[in-house]
Amino acid sequence: MKILKTVDEVRSQVKAWKKEGLSVGLVPTMGYLHEGHQSLIRKSVEQNDRTVVSVFVNPMQFGPTEDLESYPRDLDADAKLCETTGADVIFHPEPEEMYKPGFCSYVNMTGLPDALCGLTRPVHFKGVCTVVNKLFNIVQPDRAYFGQKDAQQLAIIMRMVIDLNMDIEIVGCPIIREADGLAKSSRNIYLKPEERQAAVILSKSVKLGQQMIADGERDAKKIVAAMKDLIGSEPLADIDYVEMVDMDTMKSIDIVEGHVLCAMAVRFGKARLIDNFILDMNK
Incomplete structure (x- = not known):
């Protein structure tokens, strides 16, 4: 597996590649790759002639009390997964390569980052937008791939591409889950056995919300309350938020209509896990 470390x-x-007329896909990651990342790589390989996977734990998107130093890393395993899935290159820069001394230019956004995860992680999306913008400038991909599990991030990246007139197609890919429903996440490694078992309550609450809507419920507050009650029945679950918002604006909604995101963040011990479902009620 070819691993490149410099811009x-x-x-x-x-x-x-571009001189040969080849198309290029980019899969931005922070490494410790799992089947969710693999699904993004696979989609890129399917849709492009060449695929670049970035493996970079971006310090800019971590707050001062967050898990930057302890965030799991395993480049050897990442390289094997990339190679077996068909990626061509891993871009694995050091922080000093991405952020030169005196770095002071950022990409910020108002509105979309001010809800959900942005409320308790105020620096997070500024860091995400800045590093993704840099990766787009470095790689110049035709398409870039992001998972629906990070639905707010996906919405923010799509908005950034529109607002800054970037000639890149953003491809959102479905959540990949464990057999018992838990969404795949690099942070699942933080879970103790009893916390891992308890965390299944998240996917159960997703199913509950989806079923209530399928049964005709359109009161967003009733759906959210029922989901919170279910999650709250698990003693190890500490709810950060459960909210139903407009997918395009991230503003809270009262009635389930249009393009809807129901998202949650819940702590189990030291692990903060997210999950969601998205519905387009116009279809």
Whole structure:
């Protein structure tokens, strides 16, 4: 597996591909890859001639009390997964390569980051937008791939691409789950056995919300209350938020209509896990 560590190396490789008329897909990750990431890589390989996977634990998107230092890392395992899935290059820069001394330019956004995860992680999306913008500038991909599990991030990246007139197609890919329903996440490794068992309550609450809507319920507050009650019945669950919002604005809704995101963040011990479901009621 070819692992490139500098911006110049990546640009040189991509320029060579583009000279051959090849299309390029980008899968931005923070590493410790699992089947969810693999599904993004697989989709990129399917839709593009060449695929770049970035593996970079971005310090800018972590708050001062968050898990930057302890965030799981395993480049050898990441390289094996990328190779077996068909990726061509891993871009694995050091922080000093991405953020030169004196770095002071950022990509910020108002509105969309001010809800859900942005309320308790105020620096997070500024860091995400900045690093993704840098990756887009470095790789110049035709398409970039993001998972629906990070639904707010997906919405923010799509808005950024529109607002900044980026000639990149953003491809959102479905949540990949364990056999018992738990959404795949690199942070699942933090879960103790009893917390891992308890965390299944998240996917159960997703199913509850989906079923209530399928049965005709349209009162968003009733659906959210029922989901919170279910999650709250698990003693190890500490709810950060459960909310139903407009997918395009991230503003809370009272009635389930239009493009809807129902999202949650819940702590189990030191692990903060997210899950969601998205519905387009116009279809």
